[in-house]
Amino acid sequence: MKRMFVAWLLITGVLSADAQKPLTPEQMWKLGRVTGLGLSRDENYLIYSVSTPDLATNTSSRKLYYMATSGGESVEIPNTDSFFVNPKISRDGKYLISDKPVSLFKVTGADNYPDLPKSNVYIYNSLNYRHWDTWEDGKFDHVFLTPIVNGVPDTRNAKDIMGSQPFDCPQKPFGDDGDYIWHPDGKHIVYVTKPKAGTDYALSTNTDLFEYDITTGKTVNLTEKNKGYDVSPSFHKSGTLAWLRMKTDGYESDKQDIMVSDGKTEVNLTAGRDDIHVESFQWSKRGDSIFFIAPIQGTLQLFRVNNTLITKSPAVISQITSGDFDITGIIAEKGHTLFVSRTDFNHATELYKVDLGTGSCKQFTSVNNAAYGNIAMCTFAKKMVTTTDNQQMLVWVIYPPGFDASKKYSTLLYCQGGPQVPLTQFYSFRWNFQLMASKGYIIVAPCRRGMPGFGTKWNEAVSKDWGGQVIKDYLSAIDAVSKEPYVDKNRLGCVGASFGGFSVFALEGQHEGRFKTFISHDGVFDFRSEYGTTDEMFFENWEKGGPYWDKNNAAAQRSFGQSPSNFVDKWNTPILIFQGGHDYRVPIEQGQQAFQAAQLKGIKSRFIYLPEENHWVLSAQNALVWQREFFKWLDETLK
Numbered sequence: 001m002k003r004m005f006v007a008w009l010l011i012t013g014v015l016s017a018d019a020q021k022p023l024t025p026e027q028m029w030k031l032g033r034v035t036g037l038g039l040s041r042d043e044n045y046l047i048y049s050v051s052t053p054d055l056a057t058n059t060s061s062r063k064l065y066y067m068a069t070s071g072g073e074s075v076e077i078p079n080t081d082s083f084f085v086n087p088k089i090s091r092d093g094k095y096l097i098s099d100k101p102v103s104l105f106k107v108t109g110a111d112n113y114p115d116l117p118k119s120n121v122y123i124y125n126s127l128n129y130r131h132w133d134t135w136e137d138g139k140f141d142h143v144f145l146t147p148i149v150n151g152v153p154d155t156r157n158a159k160d161i162m163g164s165q166p167f168d169c170p171q172k173p174f175g176d177d178g179d180y181i182w183h184p185d186g187k188h189i190v191y192v193t194k195p196k197a198g199t200d201y202a203l204s205t206n207t208d209l210f211e212y213d214i215t216t217g218k219t220v221n222l223t224e225k226n227k228g229y230d231v232s233p234s235f236h237k238s239g240t241l242a243w244l245r246m247k248t249d250g251y252e253s254d255k256q257d258i259m260v261s262d263g264k265t266e267v268n269l270t271a272g273r274d275d276i277h278v279e280s281f282q283w284s285k286r287g288d289s290i291f292f293i294a295p296i297q298g299t300l301q302l303f304r305v306n307n308t309l310i311t312k313s314p315a316v317i318s319q320i321t322s323g324d325f326d327i328t329g330i331i332a333e334k335g336h337t338l339f340v341s342r343t344d345f346n347h348a349t350e351l352y353k354v355d356l357g358t359g360s361c362k363q364f365t366s367v368n369n370a371a372y373g374n375i376a377m378c379t380f381a382k383k384m385v386t387t388t389d390n391q392q393m394l395v396w397v398i399y400p401p402g403f404d405a406s407k408k409y410s411t412l413l414y415c416q417g418g419p420q421v422p423l424t425q426f427y428s429f430r431w432n433f434q435l436m437a438s439k440g441y442i443i444v445a446p447c448r449r450g451m452p453g454f455g456t457k458w459n460e461a462v463s464k465d466w467g468g469q470v471i472k473d474y475l476s477a478i479d480a481v482s483k484e485p486y487v488d489k490n491r492l493g494c495v496g497a498s499f500g501g502f503s504v505f506a507l508e509g510q511h512e513g514r515f516k517t518f519i520s521h522d523g524v525f526d527f528r529s530e531y532g533t534t535d536e537m538f539f540e541n542w543e544k545g546g547p548y549w550d551k552n553n554a555a556a557q558r559s560f561g562q563s564p565s566n567f568v569d570k571w572n573t574p575i576l577i578f579q580g581g582h583d584y585r586v587p588i589e590q591g592q593q594a595f596q597a598a599q600l601k602g603i604k605s606r607f608i609y610l611p612e613e614n615h616w617v618l619s620a621q622n623a624l625v626w627q628r629e630f631f632k633w634l635d636e637t638l639k
Contacts, residue, residue, distance in 0.1 A: 020373070020374055020375055020376035020377070020401070021374060021375065021376060022375075022376050022400075022401050022438035022439070023375050023376070023432075023434050023435050023438040024435075024438070025435065025623075025624055025627035025628065026055070026624070027371065027374075027375060028429060028432060028435055029053050029055060029429065029620055029623065029624060030052070030053070030371065031052075031348050031368050031371055032050040032051070032052050032348075032367040032368055033050065033051040033052070033348065033349065034048060034049070034050055034341065034348070034349045034350055034351060034365055034367050034368075035048060035049045035050075035051070035329075035341070035349070036048045036329060036331035036332070036339060036340075036341055036351050037049060037064075037080065037084075037331070038084065038331060038332050039069070039331075039332040039334060039339075040066065040083040040084070041083065041084065041085060043069070043334055044068060044069060045066040045067060045068055045069060045083065046066065046067055046068075046069055046331070046332065046339055046351070046364070047064065047065070047066050047077075047080055047083050047084070048064075048065055048066075048067075048351060048365060049062055049063065049064050049065070050062070050063050050065065050367055053620040054620070055620050055621060055624065058619055058620055058621045059620075060620070063076055064076065064077045064078070064079065064080060065077065066083065067364070067365070069334055069337075069339075071364070074365070087181070087182070088177065088182075089148070090182055090186040091182065091184065091185070091186035092186050093148060094147065094148055094186075095145055095146065095147060095148060095186075095214065096145075096146045096148055096153045097143060097144065097145055097146075097180055097182065097189055098143075098144055098146065098177075099141050099142060099143050099144065099169065099170060099177065099180065100141070100142065100144060101139040101140065101141050101142075102139060102140055102141075102142045102160060103138055103139050104138060104139070104140055104164060104166050105138035105166065106123075106138060107122055107123060107124070107136065107137050107138035108121060108122060108123070108137070108138075109121030109122075109123070111138065122135060124136070125198070126197075126198030126199045127198060127199040127201075127202040127203075127537065128197070128198055128199065128201045128202045128535070130535055130584045131172055131173060131535045131536075131584065132172070132173035132535065132584060132585060132614060132615070133173070133580075133582040133583065133584060133614035133615070134172075134173070134582075134584075140165075140166055140167060140168050141168045141169060141170055141172070141175075142160050142161075142162040142168075142169065143160075143161050143162055143169050143180045143189065143191050143212075144158045144159060144160055144161070145158065145159045145161050145189070145212075145214060146158040146159075161189065161191075161212045161219070162191075162193070165195070166197040166198075167193040167194060167195055167196070167197065168193060168194070169191045169192055169193045170192075171192055171193065171194065171207065171231070175192070178232070179191060179192040179193075179231075180192070181233055181234065181235060182235075183211070183235060183239065184235055184236075184237050184238070184239050185239065187213065187214055187215055188211050188212065188213055188214065189211070189212045189214065190209055190210065190211050190212075190222070190233045190235075190241065191209070191210055191212070191233075192207060192208070192209060192210075192230070192231050192232075192233065193207065193208065193210060194206065194207040194208070195208060195210075195221070199537075202535065202536060202537040202538070203250070203537050203538050203541070204249055204250060204538055205228055205229050205246070205248075205249055205250055205251065205252055205538050206227050206228065206229075206249050207228075207229050207230055207231055208221050208222070208223045208224060208226075208230050209221075209222045209223045209230050209233050209241075209243060210222065222241075222261075223243075223245075226245060226247060227247070227248070227249040228245065228246035228247045228248045228249050228251065228254055229244070229245065229246040229252075229254075229256070230243055230244070230245050230259075231243065231244050231245075232244040232280070232281070234281070234282070234283060236283045236287040237287070238287050239262070239263070240260055240261070240262050240287060240307070240309060240310075241260065241261050241262075241263075242258060242259065242260045242281065242283060242290060243258075243259050244256050244257070244258060244259070244278060244281070245257050245258075245259045245268070249538075250538040250541060250542045251463075251538075251542050252536075252538065252539055252542070253418070253419075253420035253452075253459065253463075255274075255276075255277055255456055255459075256277050256278050256279075257269070257270040257271055257276075257278060258270050258278050258281055258290055258292060258305065260290075260307055260308075260309055261309075262309050265309060267308050267309060267315075269290065269305045269306075269307070269308065269315045270292075270305060270315070270317060271315075272314075272315060272317070273317050274455050274456050274457075275296065275453065275454065275455045275456075276294050276296075276303070276317065277294055277295060277452035277453070277459070278292050278293070278294050279292070279293045279294055279295070279300065280292065280293050280329065280330065281293070281330070282330040282333075284304075284333060285333050287307060287310060288306060288307050288310045288311055289304050289305060289306045289307055289311075290304070290305055290307060291303070291304055291320075291330050291333070291338060292304075292305065292330075293327050293328070293329070293330065294452075294453070295422035295424055295451070295452045295453030296319070296453050297394060297453055297454065298382065298394045298396060298422070298423065298424055298425075298447050298453065299322075299323070299324065299325065299326055299424050299425050299453075300326040300327050300328060300422070300424050300425070301319055301320070301321050301322060301327055302319075302320040302321040302327045302330070302338070302340060302354060302359075303317055303318065303319050303320060304317070304318050304320055304356075305317045305318075319359075320338075320354065320356065320359045321354060321359045321361060322359065323361075324344060324380070324382075324425055325342055325343065325344040325361075325425050326342065326343045326344065326424050326425040326426055327340050327341070327342055327354075328340075328341045328342060328343055328349060328426075329341035331351065336355060336356050336357055337353050337354065337355060337356065338353070338354045338356055339351060339352070339353060339354075339364065340352050340353075340354055340361075342361065343425060343426060343427040344425040344427065345378060345380055345396075345398060345425055345426075345427065345433045345434055346372075346377045346378055346427075346434050347368070347372065347427060348368055348427045348429075349427065350363055350364070350365050350366065350367060350368065351363075351364040351365040352364055376401030376402065376438065377401060377434075378398050378399060378400065378401055378433070378434050378437045378438070379398075379399045379403060380396060380397060380398045380399065380433075381396075381397050381399075382394060382395070382396060382397075383395045383396075383397050383480065383481065385446070385476055385477055385480040385481075386476070386480075387469075387472065387473055387476045388469070388472045388473075388476060389469065389472075391458075393446055393447060393448065393473055393476065393477065394446075394447040394454075395444060395445065395446045395447065395477045395480070395481065396423065396433075396443075396444075396445040396446075396447070397442065397443070397444055397445075397481055398433045398434070398436075398437045398442065398443040398445065399437060399442055400437045400438065400439075400440050400441065400442065401437070401438055403486075404486075405485070405486050406486070407486060408485075408486055408487065408488040408491075409440065409441065409442045409486055409487060409488060409491075410440065410441050410442070410488055410491035410492075410493065410634075410638050410639065411441060411442040411443075411444060411478075411481065411482070411487045411488065411491070411492050411493070412436060412441050412442070412443050412444065412492075412493045412494070412495055412634075413444050413446075413474060413477065413478045413492065413493070413494045413495070413515070414431070414433070414436075414443055414444065414445040414495055414496060414500070415474060415494065415495065415496030415499075415500035415501075415503035415504060415507075416445070416448070416451070416496065416499070416500050417496065417497050417498030417499045417500045417501075418450060418451070418498070418499045419450040419462045419463075419466070419470070419499040419543070420450050420451065420452060420459055420462065420463075421451065421452075421499075422447070422451050422452050422453050423445055423446070423447050423451060424453075429623065430497075430616070430617055430623060430626065430627075431497065433445065435627070439631055439634070441493075441634070442481070442486070442487060444477055444478055444481045446473060446474060446476075446477035448462075448470050448473035448474060448477070449461040449462050449469050449470045449473050450462025450463070450470055450499075463542060463543050464543065464544065464545040464555045464558070464559050465558075465559070465562070466499075466502065466506070466543065466559065466562055467506055467559075467561075467562025467563075467564075468562065470503070471503065471506055471507065471510060474494075474503060474507060475507075475510075475511070475514070478492060478494075478514060479514075482514075490516070491516055491638050491639075492514055492515045492516060493515060493516060493517045493518065493519070493634060493637070493638050494507055494511070494515045494517075494518050494519075495518070495519040495520075495630075496519075496520065496521070496523070497520070497521035497522055497523065497578075498521070498522055498523065498585075498586065498615065499523075499524070500520075500521075500523070501520040501521050501522050501523020501524065501586070502520075502523045502524040502525070502564065503523070504518045504519065504520035504523055504575075505520055505523050505524070505525050505564035505594055506562070506564045506567070508564070508567075508570075508571050508573060508575060509564060509567030509568065509569075509570040509571055510567065510570070511573070515573055516573065516574070516637060516638055517573065517574045517575070517576075517633070517634065517637035517638050518573060518574070518575040518576070519575070519576045519577075519578075519630060519633060519634075520575065520576070520577050520578070520591075520594065521577075521578040521579075522578065522579060522580055522583050522585075522586045522590070522591065522615055523577075523586065523590065523591070523594070524564075524586055524590055525563075525564050525565055525590045525591070525593050525594040525597075526563055526564070526565040526589075526590065526593050527544065527548065527559065527560045527562070527563035527565070528548050528560065528563065528565075529589055529590070529593070530586065530587075530590060531544065531547065531548055531560075533584075533587045533589065534584070534585060534586065534587060535584045535585060536585070543559070544556055544559040544560065545558075545559050548560045564594075565593065565597070568597045568601070571597065571598060571601055571603060572601075572603065573603065574603060574604040574605065574636075574637045575594070575598050575603065575604075575605050576605070576606045576608070576629070576630075576633040577591045577594050577595045577598075577605065577606070577607050577608070578591070578608045578610065578626065578629075579591030579592070579607070579608070579609055579610070580610050580613035580614050580615060580616070580617070581609060581610060581611035581612060581613065582611075582612060582613060582614045583613070583614050583615045584614075585614075585615050586615065588609075591607065591609075592607070595607040604637070606629075606633065608625075608626075608629055610622055610626070
């Protein structure tokens, strides 16, 4: 069986390589980025957008299209106004809900001292003084209720339904206008906010759903009893509310379930499946079930669960799709078909039609098909590896186009971020497996401890033990794949970002000569300084077990003892370090300290600073510099 598989890789790889060329960073950044927006009012058309980066101007353009749900040619449109009903307008057309920032606190020197308008000073009395990539300025996003008079919003009489509370809706940093919605009765608004401010905000994940009555002006906390996340509210037209919930305060990667409530009874629909961590969901038209996406065994798949409030029967979860691809978004339901977005290691997002009876997928949009005609595809395989504690771990192995099993290849161990983020068939415009493999590398991507899709116990095993079993899992993965004759054991590299960047720093001190080079992006190097400078303290307290100064806390003391900075004496391998200047999740001193340690030890090292980037790289030209330096370093140290 193994010989047949290698022969298949060889044949398919050679055939594709003859007709196509390996992917380049420049080609990748010309691909259109497709987003499904929904069905038109008459449900005859699917509306979607395509964003395309412009490298010359360092910007991105966005175009809108519609296509008949039966298929055919796409048609460009100037806007979606004539296709969609504005969901932010009440059912009776009398009100509009929107959000805008409200200034509540004096933060700057000029705010506090009007006679010093040219001062450049920020004054803080609590934590949460900066978040993700932005310094707090005393403004909070609030939801406004605006009367519509003769078809025009009367902004002069807009009402801030959140009052003077120093809370945000949409939630920062990733919330959007889906954080506030109308009840189908047109008389109530449900919105998401974390009812905490300052240091309390930084220490907690306790986000709630609030319902505002536009008739009485009263607000009720619908989820006060739950102390973890309550987010993503969505009403069925019948009035039943669904949302996503995590139960534990301070634990951002707790099992995420779908909740439903009819105002009297509240039910957790997905509690019965230990391996289900819901990413997103959408009501079925009838309201008797909910579609959702969840990671499962190294992919993201489409599932369905019945709404027990209607069916009056126990919740039953059924998996609709399966295969080596990711279902990344649910767009709309029509008849027996669900429109979704889909990716895999070789393909960026396109829209697909899923047959709800069979689970089969049919491609609907073909935005990037012409480009793919000139790009050689990679082959990949799943490998089950036995870990040091005798568990079975799924490892993705991605092979270069034109893979030849008789040759030897440089090989990269990829370390996933998170830490509790699934490693699936994603298509990234930075950590792109197809691009790495197209440069001639085999990629080893283990679904190590701390990833959803393999059960709660597996997912939780990374917390308070960053330097423990998860590091052994990485080494088990690279050791297992290195036994293959086509892997050059003398040319192994290790790369990763965020928790993956931490993993790179940790492995630099523990790899015992396995790797010839390392690349870390925005990785945690020193646990103490990270604890003292990162923005979300609930994450640090949960993952590390508490503060480093608590000498009686065994979990915390063990965690801080695993800091990569404690093992720099064992560093001896070339390392490239990327660091974003606006990354307040893993602040700049983490990359600086790692680079300084490598330099002072005389290790070949390079520090690449991106002043305007946050935890990611969003600018097209910055991203291309990133790609070029990434592969330049590998050419210098691994080829």
